[in-house]
Amino acid sequence: MTSSVNPSPAASPDGTSGDVTSGGIRTVVVPAAGLGTRFLPATKTVPKELLPVVDTPGIELIASEAAQAGASRLAVVTSPRKQGIMEFFDRDELLEDTLESRGKTEQLNKVRAVNEMITAVSVNQDRPLGLGHAIGCAEGALDDDEDSFAVLLPDDLVLPFGVMNEMIKVRQRYGGTVLCGFEVPEDEVSNYGVFDIADPGDEDAVDDDRVCTVTGMVEKPDVEDAPSTIVATGRYLLDRSIFDALRRTKPGKGGEIQITDAIEILIAEGHPVHVYIHKGGRHDLGNPGGFIRACVDFALDSETYGPSLKRWLQNRLEE
Structure with a gap:
């Protein structure tokens, strides 16, 4: 689920809000307005944060980490040309209905996962003026009673x-x-x-x-x-x-x-x-080199892809 910046306390999908009074966090800021030039030409149309680590976009891994830390709001600092990031957090009812009607429960659960873990809000950074500037743009996303917040770099x-x-x-x-x-x-x-x-x-x-x-x-x-x-x-x-x-x-x-x-x-x-x-x-x-290593690492840990990938890698390295 996405929205614009809202000054009211953010609630997580289960109706609770981050417990800031006990030292927890409610809001996680994710700076994501960069151009992703190291990944061109792919990032000409696809935001770098949506490139998949195996089958999960990087931004979803960050959202999952934020939710695991107790946050209920993901403040994504982005630019108008990268609204695809925020669209990823929107429900796609046609897709969900199609998967459900075809009995594709596993895929349906994957599609719904990000909507159920956290609420995403969009924060605009009109000019790329550094990480500090990006974080400063997100001040309005916090509630008045939040005395701390987290920043996760995607x-x-x-x-x-x-x-x-x-x-x-x-x-x-x-x-x-x-x-x-x-x-x-x-x-x-x-x-x-x-x-x-x-x-x-x-x-x-x-x-x-x-x-x-x-x-x-x-x-x-x-x-x-x-x-x-x-x-x-x-x-x-x-x-x-x-x-x-x-x-x-x-x-x-x-x-x-x-x-x-x-x-x-x-x-x-x-x-x-x-x-x-x-x-x-x-x-x-x-960078592409680090991204490749992450994909291999995650794939090797996968029950679906790990065994066959390991065999292929061993054979490939012996050539």
């Missing part, structure tokens, strides 16, 4: 699903903003945004081997300048104060407003910011 699949639930627990314990990070080999840090974290003996440090206090962020540093080997990935649990920080963030290269700059403002003003270090895996759906 280019990033963080596995296994459930990392946002752990990030919510971190916020419940420490407050403020919580980010998701991975440890990478030292020679790979230049490919990522890298966290500067408090040393174990510092006053701001926390006693948790999976959580670190963030004291700063460095975007794609040289190896010798990297403050740590903990790098950012596309999962954010943001305190609502981020919107005020974004309004005070000066545009950077290309006139873009970066979320990392806004987070730096919060850190400088004493807001708690922590990173949860995830020990699972990740797929980058933002």
Whole structure:
């Protein structure tokens, strides 16, 4: 189900709303206004977020992750040329009736799944001015009583699903903003945004081997300048104060407003910011190489496709 931005509390399909009073989340923001140029010519007509990982569009995987984290509203930040994303969340009664009349129950359930898991609302970003700008566009999608919200970047699949639930627990314990990070080999840090974290003996440090206090962020540093080997990935649990920080963030290269700059403002003003270090895996759906790996990974785990694909791959690699 889709709608335009609505200021009233969002209810999930079962009639409940996200429990923001106990530290949970109600709204997940999904920035999806990009042009998808790495996937041209396919993305000339099909939004990148609708390209299927085996048989499930990337945007549905994100919607499922959001619902599993307790969210009831998916605020999709998009542009007029990508309205196909929002159409994906609309019911197709003719298709459903046809599948039902033909007894295709499995396919019918797949078609209905996304409509039953979460309510999607459209947020317009008229110009591509950076991730921070996209997140700022979604402020009107939140209810007045929401003091936090999540951001899931559709280019990033963080596995296994459930990392946002752990990030919510971190916020419940420490407050403020919580980010998701991975440890990478030292020679790979230049490919990522890298966290500067408090040393174990510092006053701001926390006693948790999976959580670190963030004291700063460095975007794609040289190896010798990297403050740590903990790098950012596309999962954010943001305190609502981020919107005020974004309004005070000066545009950077290309006139873009970066979320990392806004987070730096919060850190400088004493807001708690922590990173949860995830020990699972990740797929980058933002480039064809990463997308292919995700498709193979998901297909190998499939009871339908896995066994035959594994045999084919083994034979192909032996040629």
